[in-house]
Amino acid sequence: MDQVFIIGFIAVVASVSAYFQLLKPSGAIAAFLTGVFIWAGFGIKGLILLGVFFLTSSLLSKYKSHRKQQLSELHQKGAARDWAQVAANGGTAALAGIGNFLLPDPIWTIVLASSLASANGDTWASELGVLSKVQPLSVKSFKRVPTGTSGAISAVGTAAAAVGSLLIALTAASLFPLGPGWTGIIFLLGVVGTMIDTFLGAYLQAEFACVTCNRLTEKTIHCSLPTRHVSGIVKLDNDAVNFLSCFTAALAGIVLYIIF
Ligand SMILES: [Zn+2]
Numbered sequence: 626m627d628q629v630f631i632i633g634f635i636a637v638v639a640s641v642s643a644y645f646q647l648l649k650p651s652g653a654i655a656a657f658l659t660g661v662f663i664w665a666g667f668g669i670k671g672l673i674l675l676g677v678f679f680l681t682s683s684l685l686s687k688y689k690s691h692r693k694q695q696l697s698e699l700h701q702k703g704a705a706r707d708w709a710q711v712a713a714n715g716g717t718a719a720l721a722g723i724g725n726f727l728l729p730d731p732i733w734t735i736v737l738a739s740s741l742a743s744a745n746g747d748t749w750a751s752e753l754g755v756l757s758k759v760q761p762l763s764v765k766s767f768k769r770v771p772t773g774t775s776g777a778i779s780a781v782g783t784a785a786a787a788v789g790s791l792l793i794a795l796t797a798a799s800l801f802p803l804g805p806g807w808t809g810i811i812f813l814l815g816v817v818g819t820m821i822d823t824f825l826g827a828y829l830q831a832e833f834a835c836v837t838c839n840r841l842t843e844k845t846i847h848c849s850l851p852t853r854h855v856s857g858i859v860k861l862d863n864d865a866v867n868f869l870s871c872f873t874a875a876l877a878g879i880v881l882y883i884i885f
Contacts, residue, residue, distance in 0.1 A: 635660035635672070643705075647683045651708035659715040659722075666722030667737060670800040674737065675718065677796050678745045681789070682714075685752035693755055713867035714744035717875045735878040738797035738811045742790040743818025743874035747867065749789030750819055754782025765827040775843065775863060776827025790815025810881060818874030825866045831857040 636657055643653035656679070663671040686693075686704055693704070712719075717740035725733035754761065760769040761777035770777045794812035797803060803811070833842050833852035843863055845852055 631664060631669075631672075632661060635664065642679075642683065646705045647686070648711070649705045649707040652706040652711045655708035655711035656706075656715070659711060659719040662719040662722035662726075663715075663737070664722070666725035666733060671722060671737060673800060674741060674793065674796055675715065678714075678741050678748075678793060681792065682745060682748040682752065685749060688752065689756055693752075709864040710867070713864040714748065714871065715741075716868055717871045718744075721875070732879060732882050734797070734801050734803070735807065735811070735882050736875040738793060738801070738803070739814040739818070739878035740871040740875040742793040742797075742811050742815025743822075743871045744867070745793045746786040746790035746815040746819040747822045747870065750782040750786035753785035754779045757781040763827060764823055775830050775832075775866070776823055776825075778823055786819040787816055790819065810878070814874045814878050817877065818870045821873050822866055822870035825861075825869060826863070829858050829861050830863065830866050831859050831861055 639648065639653040639657040639660065642648040642656065643650055648656055660672060660675060663675050667674075690704060718737050721733045721736035721740065724730075724736065755773045757772065757779040759779060759781075760772055761774065761779040761782065762768070763770045763774065763777045765776060791812050793815060794808050797811060798805075798808040831843070832855045833845060833847070834840070834855045835842060835847035835852050836850050837848035840847065841855065842852060
């Protein structure tokens with residue numbers, strides 16, 4: 626009975642999120658599966674940690690959303706998350722859930738917490754960084770670039786990444802027996818994951834140019850026409866970069882866990 630109730634609860638949260646345009650239908654299905662896998666592996670505690678990520682990043686993406694809409698010219702996707710965005714941010718955590726379900730081990734808690742710390746840090750950095758009045762600095766050219774450009778940093782975004790990661794680390798520490806050392810490591814892994822995201826975004830992520838208006842964009846279609854590939858790996862879009870940074874943060878956590 627309890628289990629039916631919890632699966633029902635996850636389904637309701639995913640559906641309500643789709644209703645309020647936080648998730649596209651494909652994103653709601655992916656979020657439901659992510660929730661079920663994490664619950665199967667870590668129980669309610671895992672769901673609470675996922676909930677902190679989901680709730681805060683959803684609220685932040687709605688925060689000053691009309692101002693962000695003016696920036697959506699640059700971005701591939703709008704505010705409602707599709708399945709690829711959900712998998713990019715929650716995929717590694719869902720894998721940890723499956724892992725802990727099949728083969729229980731404290732190492733999966735490290736994977737769960739460090740990947741969510743990275744996802745939360747990165748989402749907070751993106752959602753708050755774009756509101757910075759100062760144009761961000763590209764980590765590739767060290768020049769000021771338009772707000773919202775991948776691979777660029779701002780003081781506001783960097784601070785947001787640190788706080789976002791810290792929130793997940795502290796929540797994880799209150800739920801799981803991590804101890805101060807691992808809490809600190811998870812916080813740092815979250816920050817490192819966000820930095821990896823920035824550098825992959827700057828050096829490897831695909832960038833396109835509109836054939837009509839010449840604007841640089843992450844979109845494959847602009848002004849109703851297919852865009853021209855300018856730099857980066859064609860298949861490596863923002864979602865792939867996000868997934869890789871969360872996955873790498875978790876992988877670094879695994880390596881540290883094995884060493885210590
Ligand atoms: Zn255009």
